[in-house]
Amino acid sequence: MWTVPGGRAPQNVLPVLPDGCMDLLWREGVLLVAGPDTRAYDPEGGAAAWAGVRFAPGDAPALLGVPAHELRDRRVLLADLWPAPRVRRLAAGVTGARELEALALRLAAGVPPADPLVRAVAARLGAGWTVAATAGAVGLSARQLHRRSLDAFGYGPKTLARILRLQRALGLARGGTPPAEAAVVAGCADQAHLSREARALTGRTLTACLGPPPLTAAARHDAASAKSWTPRPSGSSTTA
Numbered sequence: 001m002w003t004v005p006g007g008r009a010p011q012n013v014l015p016v017l018p019d020g021c022m023d024l025l026w027r028e029g030v031l032l033v034a035g036p037d038t039r040a041y042d043p044e045g046g047a048a049a050w051a052g053v054r055f056a057p058g059d060a061p062a063l064l065g066v067p068a069h070e071l072r073d074r075r076v077l078l079a080d081l082w083p084a085p086r087v088r089r090l091a092a093g094v095t096g097a098r099e100l101e102a103l104a105l106r107l108a109a110g111v112p113p114a115d116p117l118v119r120a121v122a123a124r125l126g127a128g129w130t131v132a133a134t135a136g137a138v139g140l141s142a143r144q145l146h147r148r149s150l151d152a153f154g155y156g157p158k159t160l161a162r163i164l165r166l167q168r169a170l171g172l173a174r175g176g177t178p179p180a181e182a183a184v185v186a187g188c189a190d191q192a193h194l195s196r197e198a199r200a201l202t203g204r205t206l207t208a209c210l211g212p213p214p215l216t217a218a219a220r221h222d223a224a225s226a227k228s229w230t231p232r233p234s235g236s237s238t239t240a
Helices: 060-064 086-091 097-109 116-126 132-140 142-153 156-175 181-184 189-201 206-212 219-226
Strands: 003-006 022-026 028-032 050-055 076-078
Touching: 022 060, 050 097, 076 116, 076 142, 097 116, 116 132, 116 142, 132 142, 132 156, 132 189, 142 156, 156 189, 156 206, 189 206, 189 219
Parallel strands: none
Antiparallel strands: 003 050, 022 028, 022 050, 028 076
């Protein structure tokens, strides 16, 4: 789950970076879906608050009944995917994050469990396995793996592997690991390689992807002001 309070100016909101995830969003009584990104997305600011449920890579298409590649780089109304009367009934019961989470749990209970093969692919690519090794481990040919990946993740396994590697490096660097070390630990050749990947996958510099430095204890009180930076989907570490 994630929430964003209203009243944020666009310049005070971090861009959404590709992470292989999809989100069910709620804003002002409207339900939307954020598909998998292949580039950074600049969310709009405004007075309205947002809430969202983030699904781990490969989990959302079964619930939505739509292949992930059809939603790639898109934000669409849920009513464009499902019958509008049903969506209106669902949205009527949501007033914030708690109700949205309950709705997501009810919807997820009505679909089969996530495909273990899809989760195995995401886990291996996320751990730094090569595409060839991942295909062999799950018993698929390269072509089969590519087709399954498009449906489950929205893009091919090579792109997913690069996105997950970038997210690993960013997570390490945000946690205090020097960027050069984070790059190598995540699987890049060096920091220059990581910087090129950040630019290629997001259109942003590595510094911009990392965001502002962590606040000191003395500055945390000021972080509650309207000038605070606020992450937006997709990009948090919390998945449903």
